[in-house]
Amino acid sequence: MNLAYISLGSNIGNRLEFLQEAVGLLKETKQIEVKRMSSVYETDPVGYVDQAAFLNIVVELETLYTPHELLKKCNEIEDLLGRKRLVRWGPRTVDLDILLYNEENMKTEDLIIPHPRMTERGFVLVPLVEINSELVHPSTKQAFSNIVHDQKEGVHLWKSFDGVDAFVHFEG
Ligand SMILES: Nc1ncnc2c1ncn2[C@@H]1O[C@H](COP(=O)(O)OP(=O)(O)OP(=O)(O)O)[C@@H](O)[C@H]1O
């Protein structure tokens, strides 16, 4: 069994509902077991800043998928929930990025793990450290809990965690 962390973000339409549907689709997948998830954070847009605030979460999952199979699943969920790729780093209904997969370091044309921009993104680090404060970057060996402090600006708790099932079925 493999342990992976995925970051999810949404900044169009009913943002909470897109995150709920995405986590629901991960949960329904036979080869995936969602083990933990973070609270929901409202976060200032990073990169392309002239867009609405995001809701972001991180989920921990166990999976039988290889990294590329997991990427395919993430892309399927994005497509199913109607993401339109118009602007790089621009608005999206839902975006799923693979952050970590076991302690692997890999660099292929379409998949880089750990996610190359994760260490500079508060919207990733705050929810990641919430669900596992012991995690270490597999190549630099730096503890994420040691770098999260400088990255909290623009990241605000929006809805506290109260269970994966409660989240998926929450009527907002
Ligand atoms: N760890 C990863 N997780 C998800 N996608 C990745 C990863 N590494 C590389 N990619 C590739 O990035 C491609 C483009 O991703 P996407 O359009 O979602 O970028 P983005 O989310 O706008 O920006 P960012 O990559 O900075 O989060 C994906 O189709 C995928 O092939």
Ligand SMILES: Nc1nc2c(c(=O)[nH]1)N=C(CO)CN2
């Ligand atoms: N706050 C925030 N900013 C972003 C996000 C995101 O999920 N949250 N995703 C991006 C592309 O992956 C670019 N910028």
